Amino acid sequence: MKALVFDLDDTLYNEADFVHGAFREVADYLSKKHKLDRDELYRTMLGLLANNGRGRIFNDICALYNLNEDISSLVEIYRNSAPQISLYEDAEHFLKYCRGKFKLGLVTDGIHYVQWNKIRLLDLEKFFDSIIVTDDYGKDFCKPSIKPYVKIAEELGVDFDEIICIGDNPRKDFYGAKQLGIHTVRIIRPVGDHMRLRLGRDYEADREITGMYEMKAVISWLRV
Structure with a gap:
């Protein structure tokens, strides 16, 4: 093996930390503008998230509190937030272990400036030889397309069979x-949006792990 390519959200860090931190920034903005209790707003957002998912949280919070707000402005506060997030301990340890031993790549979907914001907050650029935010290249570049993997193999200068791809979401991380x-390799952590999701063989990874500390054994097995 010559290269490792990682997914970002819920693979290298807990995406919920970003989501919750971004909600806090929106709650802070609304509480100051409308003289409302910030913690109550935040708890209400978390309740809406748990019950309904992310889609209409700001619409619903404005309806509940009778707030006249431009929803798109709240979305931008959320997307441009800078919450305190950190790499999973095992991910940071493994990335440090890999430096100088393998070429390292990152492929992540999502709105480009949001993903680059996360990358900067996590100080990830120091670890990676190539970073591809698929939204920078258009919708047809998003996983599970083969396109981001073709590009990152070219940028890393390796053949496809010399790469291990590590992610968490079988809907898109492995098929292409x-x-x-x-x-x-699929990492199944204790928390994350896709950890309990199971799909057909074409969409599931070749191997599964529960933490990055297991990757050394996976690499050794593939080298045999």
Whole structure:
């Protein structure tokens, strides 16, 4: 193996930390503008998230509190927030271990400036030889397309069968990579939006782990 390619959200850090921190910034903005209790607003947002998902939280919070707000402005506060987030301990340890031993790549979906914001908050650029935020290249570049994997293999200067791809979401993290003959590993952590999701063989990874500390054994097994 010559290269490791990682997903970002819920693979290297807990995405909920970003989501909750961004909600706090929106709650802070609304509480100051409308003289409302910030903690109550925040708790209400978390309740809406748990019950309804992310789609209409700001619409619902404005309706509940009878707030006349431009929803798109609240969305921008959320997307441009800078909450305190950090790498999972095992992820940081493994990235440090890999430096100088393997080429390292990152492929992440999502709105480009939001993902780059997360990358900067996590100080990830120091670890990676190539970072691809698929939204920078258009919708047809998003996972599970093969396109981001073709590009990152070119940028890392390795063949497909010399890459291990590590992610958490079987809907998109492995299908395109497997089409190219890239080795795939799914990390199933205690928390995360997709940890209990199971799909067909084409969408699941070749191997599963519960933490990055297991990756050394996976690499050794693939080298045999």
